[in-house]
Amino acid sequence: MKYVIGLVRDSHWLPTGLAFFRAKPLKKCGFYLALILSCVILLPMPAFAEEPNLAVNTETPNNYAETAVAGDSCVSNGHMPGIGMEAAAIADEYGLDFIARLGITLAIIVGQTLLIWLIWAKFFRFFSNAVAKSCKGKIKPFRIHKLKLLSSEQVINIIRLGLNVLKYLVTALLLYITLPIVFSMFSATRHIAVRLVGYVLNPLHDIFLNAIEYTPNLITIAIIVTVVRYVLRGLKFFAVQIENGKLVLPNFYADWARPTYKILQVLLWAFTLAIAYPYLPGSDSRVFQGVSVFVGIIFSLGSSSAIGNLVAGLVITYMRPFKIGDRIQINDTIGFVVEKHMMVIRIRTHKNEYVTFPNTLILNSSVINYNTSSIESAEGLILHTEVSFAYTVPWQTIHDVLINAALATDHVQKKPMPFVLQTGFDDFYARYQINCYTKEIDKVPRIYTQLNENIQSAFREAGIDMTSAHQYQIVTAKDDAGSTLVTPQTLPYNNPS
Numbered sequence: 001m002k003y004v005i006g007l008v009r010d011s012h013w014l015p016t017g018l019a020f021f022r023a024k025p026l027k028k029c030g031f032y033l034a035l036i037l038s039c040v041i042l043l044p045m046p047a048f049a050e051e052p053n054l055a056v057n058t059e060t061p062n063n064y065a066e067t068a069v070a071g072d073s074c075v076s077n078g079h080m081p082g083i084g085m086e087a088a089a090i091a092d093e094y095g096l097d098f099i100a101r102l103g104i105t106l107a108i109i110v111g112q113t114l115l116i117w118l119i120w121a122k123f124f125r126f127f128s129n130a131v132a133k134s135c136k137g138k139i140k141p142f143r144i145h146k147l148k149l150l151s152s153e154q155v156i157n158i159i160r161l162g163l164n165v166l167k168y169l170v171t172a173l174l175l176y177i178t179l180p181i182v183f184s185m186f187s188a189t190r191h192i193a194v195r196l197v198g199y200v201l202n203p204l205h206d207i208f209l210n211a212i213e214y215t216p217n218l219i220t221i222a223i224i225v226t227v228v229r230y231v232l233r234g235l236k237f238f239a240v241q242i243e244n245g246k247l248v249l250p251n252f253y254a255d256w257a258r259p260t261y262k263i264l265q266v267l268l269w270a271f272t273l274a275i276a277y278p279y280l281p282g283s284d285s286r287v288f289q290g291v292s293v294f295v296g297i298i299f300s301l302g303s304s305s306a307i308g309n310l311v312a313g314l315v316i317t318y319m320r321p322f323k324i325g326d327r328i329q330i331n332d333t334i335g336f337v338v339e340k341h342m343m344v345i346r347i348r349t350h351k352n353e354y355v356t357f358p359n360t361l362i363l364n365s366s367v368i369n370y371n372t373s374s375i376e377s378a379e380g381l382i383l384h385t386e387v388s389f390a391y392t393v394p395w396q397t398i399h400d401v402l403i404n405a406a407l408a409t410d411h412v413q414k415k416p417m418p419f420v421l422q423t424g425f426d427d428f429y430a431r432y433q434i435n436c437y438t439k440e441i442d443k444v445p446r447i448y449t450q451l452n453e454n455i456q457s458a459f460r461e462a463g464i465d466m467t468s469a470h471q472y473q474i475v476t477a478k479d480d481a482g483s484t485l486v487t488p489q490t491l492p493y494n495n496p497s
């Protein structure tokens with residue numbers, strides 16, 4: 001052993017062996033085939049030296065098959081020996097000696113080497129270059145809707161990568177076919193050939209038998225899925241008709257059609273899975289059942305908030321507090337509903353800010369819908385603003401000025417007429433509220449701006465000062481301890497007019 005280790009260490013072959021791993025794939029294939037040939041030559045040598053009668057083999061093909069299969073489970077289970085044993089039977093039938101078998105083996109290896117060379121150097125190289133030249137400029141980028149996933153060059157590279165993978169698969173298939181044929185030519189290696197064939201035939205045999213046994217269950221599952229799909233098509237047809245207003249059901253709103261269809265779709269597929277579960281392969285195994293229970297537990301623990309949002313989304317859907325495009329107010333945020341999902345609601349404010357609200361938050365908050373009040377009512381949405389004036393100004397004058405200012409504002413309805421409410425009395429001034437109607441919900445901030453501008457202009461033209469009626473004087477006094485107290489007091493407002 002020490003002699004062998006020293007020979008390998010001092011040998012100049014070691015750098016060559018390391019350089020092999022950097023060699024081209026074609027050289028590697030030649031090396032593998034040469035290694036196979038060496039094994040074929042060396043393995044039969046001891047048997048040939050001990051039994052000279054092996055030079056001319058007189059056994060029948062059946063005897064050889066029985067000898068080769070004695071220690072292997074592949075053929076003992078009834079599987080066919082394969083092409084390797086057929087080649088051995090032909091060689092035995094013609095009584096070929098060791099040298100002749102060795103020559104046939106060498107011819108097979110040379111032929112396979114030449115075939116692999118043609119596949120690598122000619123066939124696949126030609127196709128790879130043809131794809132690179134002919135498809136350049138013709139293949140479009142791979143897109144999903146407007147999202148560009150792959151460019152044209154990346155698509156071409158993926159095609160060439162697929163050709164390279166196919167090249168390796170074809171080469172591996174040729175080598176796998178060659179090995180049983182080569183090993184079956186000699187009795188000392190014939191059991192290796194049978195085992196190699198069994199590695200493929202045994203799984204294929206089991207898969208084929210299991211597929212035949214599973215066919216009735218597969219037909220049952222196909223029938224169940226087909227029936228459910230046609231039922232869903234019918235439900236979708238009715239949902240579309242209701243959503244488009246062609247089919248009207250009493251006390252069933254059109255915007256309920258799509259979410260109701262989605263709920264029924266989920267329930268039907270869950271029902272289908274429950275029915276088809278016993279017919280699935282491996283459904284009776286404890287591993288399959290354990291994985292199902294594990295997935296259910298993980299889903300239950302990790303989706304509590306998500307389930308809460310889903311339930312809240314269903315409640316909101318059937319409550320109908322708003323719809324897409326409505327101007328709403330949630331807490332202190334006012335904006336337009338742009339997205340409405342089962343988990344969240346997104347609104348766009350007048351400043352083009354997008355705010356996302358979970359459905360659970362919306363369900364527990366108060367929601368003001370400005371569109372609903374303007375659409376369901378013939379009068380429209382009421383806009384209002386407050387002003388305050390001293391008692392020296394007649395209230396009739398203030399009412400007239402405020403109403404005229406509201407009528408001069410764009411998008412304010414003339415009918416019903418704007419009106420003024422006197423909302424309160426303070427010590428030195430009264431508060432007035434102007435109310436006007438509009439149906440232009442998306443222009444509310446601009447309407448308010450113009451209304452305030454018109455109010456200022458109208459009072460300026462009427463010669464009425466809008467200065468706040470608040471005047472203060474500082475009063476000082478002494479408390480019981482002798483300290484000075486400073487107290488602001490409101491003075492009556494004197495109208496300069």
